[in-house]
Amino acid sequence: xxxxxxxxxxxxxxxxxxxxxxxxxxxxxxxxxxxxxxxxxxxxxxxxxxxxxxxxxxxxxxxxxxxxxxxxxxxxxxxxxxxxxxxxxxxxxxxxxxxxxxxxxxxxxxxxxxxxxxxxxxxxxxxxxxxxxxxxxxxxxxxxxxxxxxxxxxxxxxxxxxxxxxxxxxxxxxxxxxxxxxxxxxxxxxxxxxxxxxxxxxxxxxxxxxxxxxxxxxxxxxxxxxxxxxxxxxxxxxxxxxxxxxxxxxxxxxxxxxxxxxxxxxxxxxxxx
Numbered sequence: 247x248x249x250x251x252x253x254x255x256x257x258x259x260x261x262x263x264x265x266x267x268x269x270x271x272x273x274x275x276x277x278x279x280x281x282x283x284x285x286x287x288x289x290x291x292x293x294x295x296x297x298x299x300x301x302x303x304x305x306x307x308x309x310x311x312x313x314x315x316x317x318x319x320x321x322x323x324x325x326x327x328x329x330x331x332x333x334x335x336x337x338x339x340x341x342x343x344x345x346x347x348x349x350x351x352x353x354x355x356x357x358x359x360x361x362x363x364x365x366x367x368x369x370x371x372x373x374x375x376x377x378x379x380x381x382x383x384x385x386x387x388x389x390x391x392x393x394x395x396x397x398x399x400x401x402x403x404x405x406x407x408x409x410x411x412x413x414x415x416x417x418x419x420x421x422x423x424x425x426x427x428x429x430x431x432x433x434x435x436x437x438x439x440x441x442x443x444x445x446x447x448x449x450x451x452x453x454x455x456x457x458x459x460x461x462x463x464x465x466x467x468x469x470x471x472x473x474x475x476x477x478x479x480x481x482x483x484x485x486x487x488x489x490x491x492x493x494x495x496x497x498x499x500x501x502x503x504x505x506x507x508x509x510x511x512x513x514x515x516x517x518x519x
Contacts (some may be wrong), residue, residue: 248449255355278350280455287313290468292346293357298443299358300393301404301416302344306474306508309516311346312365315339315469321348322467335463339439342413344470347441347461357458358449358470360415363432363440370431371453373470374422374446375433376407384408385417402447420447429453437463452470470516 294307300483303309313322317336320329339345339361346416363369368379376383385405393402402418409415421427424447432452434440440458443449484498 253431276298276507285313287318288323289313289471290346291474292356292470294358296398297393297448298445299450300342300418300445301362302444303358303470304476304508304511306477306479307473307511308475310471311468312471313468315343316345317465319466320462321353321465332463333466337461338463338470339466341411342415345353345439346470347442348465348467350459350461350465351456351457352485353465357451359439359441359443359449359458362409363434363452365434365436365438367434367440368431369440369452371436371446373431374419374424374427376442381410383410388416391418400443402445405489416444418445418447426453432460435460439463439466442485448458465513471516472512472513473511476511477503478508 289310291312292309292311294303294305294309297305316336316339317333317335319333320326320331333408341361341364344358345361346356346358347445349357361460362376363378368377372382375385385407388404388406391402391404393400402420405419406414407417407418412413426447432440441458441461442451442453446492452458452460484495485500486492486498
């Protein structure tokens with residue numbers, strides 16, 4: 247092979263390498279755009295960080311949020327890339343929906359609660375009993391359970407609560423004499439919703455006006471759809487000290503991981519009873 251032929255071969259190889267790189271780059275861009283589209287308009291993953299929705303949702307649950315359920319607002323778009331007022335393709339949530347929304351005082355924070363009050367409703371809690379438009383919501387005692395994340399509320403009572411349209415769901419009550427068990431009567435403004443956690447004595451929700459208050463329709467992100475993963479976590483059982491503590495801790499977590507998965511919860515829908 248002479249020098250001219252060698253240059254031609256090298257040029258061809260370089261061109262082929264560039265072409266392969268561009269194909270790879272295009273594939274990455276297409277995958278990124280597809281993922282962004284799905285996350286913005288269809289489904290967004292969300293994990294449960296606190297006990298406020300026990301027993302319906304547990305810490306370590308991972309679920310998909312239906313982004314199309316209530317239409318789209320600026321909070322439907324990731325990274326704050328779009329800013330506008332209101333919603334388009336808007337659909338009102340139903341009472342009893344478990345919804346993800348942006349915390350009104352701090353819209354960079356996601357919350358997940360159950361929609362209890364619709365625009366125009368009057369909401370009040372009296373001696374632990376939820377009242378909607380002056381009517382007490384029936385609750386049926388189920389059992390007394392040990393709270394998986396006890397803190398102060400080590401033992402709780404589990405009830406089935408029934409909402410006006412007949413939706414049923416579980417709630418936890420430590421007692422009927424806690425700080426949020428007797429409230430003023432709230433009137434839900436137009437364009438807003440009243441949200442409460444199912445763990446009634448351990449939830450910062452619309453009853454706490456300075457933290458949450460009424461939820462503007464614009465702040466709704468979507469409806470909780472179904473769990474795709476759930477884990478109880480290893481907790482501190484894999485914490486190690488001494489020689490190669492980090493490596494031994496990681497090894498422990500790898501071994502423990504299959505044992506702490508809550509297999510029975512995977513693919514469960516988030517719904518009323």
